[in-house]
Amino acid sequence: MSLTDSAAADVAESASLASRRLATLSNPARNEALTALHLALDRNRDTILAANARDVEAATRAAESGNLNHSVLKRLDLSRPGKYDDMLEGILSVRDLADPVGKVTLRTLLDDGLTLERVSCPIGVLLIIFEARPEVIANIAALAIKSGNAAILKGGKESMESFVAIANVVSQALSGSQVPEGSIQLVKTRDAVSSLLAQDSLIDLVIPRGSNDLVRFVKDNTKIPVLGHADGLCSAYVHSDASVDTAVKVVVDSKTDYPAACNSLESLLVHQDVLESVFPAIAKALLDKGVSLRCDEASRSALTRTLPEGQAAHVQAAVDSDYNTEFLDLVLAVKTVPSTNPPSSAVEAAVAHINAHSSKHTDIILTESKEAADLFMNGIDSAGVFWNASTRFADGMRFGFGTEVGISTNKIHSRGPVGLEGLTIYKYLIRGNGHRAGDYHDGDGGRKYTHTSLPISQ
Amino acid sequence: MSLTDSAAADVAESASLASRRLATLSNPARNEALTALHLALDRNRDTILAANARDVEAATRAAESGNLNHSVLKRLDLSRPGKYDDMLEGILSVRDLADPVGKVTLRTLLDDGLTLERVSCPIGVLLIIFEARPEVIANIAALAIKSGNAAILKGGKESMESFVAIANVVSQALSGSQVPEGSIQLVKTRDAVSSLLAQDSLIDLVIPRGSNDLVRFVKDNTKIPVLGHADGLCSAYVHSDASVDTAVKVVVDSKTDYPAACNSLESLLVHQDVLESVFPAIAKALLDKGVSLRCDEASRSALTRTLPEGQAAHVQAAVDSDYNTEFLDLVLAVKTVPSTNPPSSAVEAAVAHINAHSSKHTDIILTESKEAADLFMNGIDSAGVFWNASTRFADGMRFGFGTEVGISTNKIHSRGPVGLEGLTIYKYLIRGNGHRAGDYHDGDGGRKYTHTSLPISQ
Incomplete structure (x- = not known):
């Protein structure tokens, strides 16, 4: 045709x-x-x-x-x-x-014999x-x-x-x-x-x-709404109190489980205080898996001091564009987040960097502190925000949706992994018995709306 | 500025x-x-x-x-x-x-210590x-x-x-x-x-x-999603078994309560069988309120036969464009829906006309039959579909939303009267403890997802 x-x-x-x-x-x-x-x-x-x-x-x-x-x-x-x-x-x-169709999500009694349903x-x-x-x-x-x-x-x-x-x-x-x-x-x-x-x-x-x-x-090239994502630039932030074991496991999985996927890790932010403790362990595990690291000066010099010479030689200097790049390959950009007082300001700095550079797909924090995790999860403007878990969990099957239409980085309608529910909208049904809106106007001795919530299941 | x-x-x-x-x-x-x-x-x-x-x-x-x-x-x-x-x-x-923010709408246990929330x-x-x-x-x-x-x-x-x-x-x-x-x-x-x-x-x-x-x-002129409606072309269909009293009350209110509003009535479809019974009563009440009727041939000749000569003189012949016009004034286009066997086919014909001509805002049916109403409410592709109730109820205050940002005729995100909820989206939060997606791959002796629904309120 x-x-x-x-x-x-x-x-x-x-x-x-x-x-x-x-x-x-x-x-x-x-x-x-x-x-x-x-x-x-x-x-x-x-x-x-x-x-x-x-x-x-x-x-x-x-x-x-x-x-x-x-x-x-x-x-x-x-x-x-x-x-x-x-x-x-x-x-x-x-x-x-x-069945995703015909689900009642709101039922209100507007007045005697006048009911509203959202289906x-x-x-x-x-x-x-x-x-x-x-x-x-x-x-x-x-x-x-x-x-x-x-x-x-x-x-x-x-x-x-x-x-x-x-x-x-x-x-x-x-x-x-x-x-x-x-x-x-x-x-x-x-x-x-x-x-x-x-x-x-x-x-x-x-x-x-x-x-x-x-x-x-x-x-x-269209005025029709588009469901999907053009980029998957996911970031991880390693906070000052991150567990070495957790951070190594999660970062390595995020980067290496399937580097070509949109939910794989592309940028790593590391708190300054753990540059010579948690970070070298992560870096070593990544280098062992063949990942190239593109580091800012502080993180690079920390590796030079802590890694064997042969390994440190595989660490390159990052350029600005690395923090905006979806590598889709065994490459990871690394940036240091300076120590601050109070420590929560470092979380805010990481949030600000990620909100400015990520593609609003999935970003994660590695920390043992619920307070830091809450601050991060609240502040990050992405479809998925995870605490001590791999970016790779951003997936409809893994979320338990059974199937997935795609992953959306839109800010309206559907966000993140989209299942059948994302292919539906709703309509409002009213059932009355000759009801007129004019009978409810103020000051006409009019009727009043009751607006009583009714149970969803009949 | x-x-x-x-x-x-x-x-x-x-x-x-x-x-x-x-x-x-x-x-x-x-x-x-x-x-x-x-x-x-x-x-x-x-x-x-x-x-x-x-x-x-x-x-x-x-x-x-x-x-x-x-x-x-x-x-x-x-x-x-x-x-x-x-x-x-x-x-x-x-x-x-x-508070429309922070509402949890999904909570799933993905595996031991790994929970998913939609907020x-x-x-x-x-x-x-x-x-x-x-x-x-x-x-x-x-x-x-x-x-x-x-x-x-x-x-x-x-x-x-x-x-x-x-x-x-x-x-x-x-x-x-x-x-x-x-x-x-x-x-x-x-x-x-x-x-x-x-x-x-x-x-x-x-x-x-x-x-x-x-x-x-x-x-x-924008690629940004737009929430709103350009047109409010609302229709009413009077089925063969409509109650005269209900039809007159609802149609008159829909047309005359506030003719300049987007939720006022612009097109009336009338089943052929009630052209000389229910319809003249509606027409008389509308003409008494100063509404001009633009009728197709069958409905016009029915009024000529049934209304006093003076009133029938105020009925004009409709042109095709009348059925696509949002008059926003005391003007109503009228069209006849032919009798069919079975009678449900007439409802389907009305639905087809409305889906082709309405602006997907609000459309209503006047009928005493639940079966006809269900067919209509199921078939009409509009934000609001009402049975024996005025189009004028399409409104956030009347729906009990407290306030309204506008009425949307979009097919995604928010439809109909949009309250605070329409100004929110959601994100997915995962809390884990070093969980790796790689541990769940098939055939690696991997872990299995539990995907257990958890109660929404903690």
Whole structure:
């Protein structure tokens, strides 16, 4: 399908219409569609894997000639052990989650016979733009159907064969269900993106799944709200009373568990008082794992004094831009926080540095003091603020959300790992019996609102 | 203050810094600032009213020479009976509302000694752009301080003298409180708006308070999320089994209680079966109140047959654009919904028309059937969907929210009347004891997440 602006409008228009009917489907009807989707993807495994193998072959050639990043190749390959089964399993776990639609979150008696309810409902039409990972199609289709949202999916060129194969299976599976046609639409051509991003009157939310560049491009080119994060610049602050053991464990895990992830550590702030005690232990453990350290003068000279000469030689001087860099690699920027009196001022200085440099994703403090931890957790303006725990816990599965649409660094709607709940909004329902607002005006001998909270469950 | 882009950046930057400290203030400290604000505005009543009188005088001249709408004049005048006292009273009611910050909405035990909490927190920096109403300054300053958000307020030229006078009192009152300097900033010049709207990295939410044109201008000229509605095109559907008495009461109130309000009725859909029974009673009551009806052919000819000739003469033929028009006046568009078998299909037709034409603000159904009401309330994609109750109930005070920032027709974050809760977001806090994500990986003999829900109140 080649998309002009008017074709993009058609796609968005039919998704919008479908979304209205999809929003009224019962949870069992939505679940049945997911069961059918699971079955169809299981039955068509060979066809889909054959198509995926053609994508992988083309990508391998591109990678060999230097035209494609090897990490893309890895993300593309659906035949890696467990990957296809995980994709199938994911559909069933989404199906088995609690229904996010129709939850009453407020119930108020406004007056005799006049009740107000706030009820969760789907947002409407989602646009998902992704790059290499073909399993995102199944994943997002499941999330959209479960939450009653229509979805337009736009894949990248590397995964085109897989995309077409999966798209056919998805369409066929859903055509036998109550999910209305047009609810899940798959758009293939490259030039479609800007036409789709222009449909702000019909598309309610864009979710880019891919590189920081993709997210930034989407954010810069649409009026539709975007759910996601362009950067994951996470920081850790080691306070003057940090436990050596805890600090070493948490910092090493944050930096090295999966350095390419958005929730891995990029900046380390160290209190001046522990530059020659806790910090060398952390530095040694990181250097042993192959991490390069980019240190300010105080932290670097502390390492020169405390580490064996051979190791200290691997420590580089930091430049200012290191504190604004998401390395996504085994590199860590280190900065010293000067001693202060009272000691709480050092926490405030760390908070100020992090608020100015972090991407509001996840930041952590290492301290044995509840007071310092509270000050830090209260002051940091990020989606996640952790005390003596790894930045790597910032994840929907780890949070117990069952699945995750993405991690948001937005300041409105949804923040941090976003599960099904982030794909819903609410509406206000009033049930009356001929009630007029005019009867409640002041001074007209009018009626009074009772505004009594009613129990949420009827 | 004349605002260049760099000056706008300075305003936004200092607001952002202030917001971080404001976010950590206790509820009592925020409440004390509101008490001080109330006292100062009470003490300086004469000065402020004198300044306001100068605005009103200038506006009266402008209105007399045809350069200003009379409704602006009315909105501008702070000396109207009760208005100043209402403004003062509003500050105290906001103060006395429950603290919207620090509410725990999720608590999960991830593993032994590892707990996750979701806690409400301020959004950050709000930009409020308003036109004539000078009391908005006090209102919004109170809401911002109570919710821990910094606010940049930009007033219109008609209220300039009032604005300066109130701004001085606000600044002085807050300077004696713990609210940090820069938390509430007031910007006066006209050309500042586009410079401020460009500060999307520092300002988190824009709230335009004024005409539809203002809201549309703001939405079209910023990447910052906008909370508000450009249009309030509300509809009512009279089903085949509607009670005459209920329908007349509710439709007349919806249309005539305050026709210039965004929650007043603009379109009426009538089931074909009641064109000569319920509808003429509604039409007569509306015509008696001076409402002009713009009817499609079926509804018009029904009135010709049933109403006295003199009254029927006031009924005009509708044109297509009437069903997309927010009249904000004593005008109502009327459309017939054909009879269907089953009758539920007529409800679906009404829902489809409304979803295609309404502005997703508030729509209502008049019916005695719970089944029809449920179908309608489920299918309509609007912030408010009411059954046998007036559209005019769509209002934060009436909903029992104590106060209202505005009414949102957005599909994300906040929808419908927005109270203090709409000015908050949340963050995720994890408290651990040296926990590493790497210990939980599959197949490493790893630990398992418990994901046990904990009680919200500790």
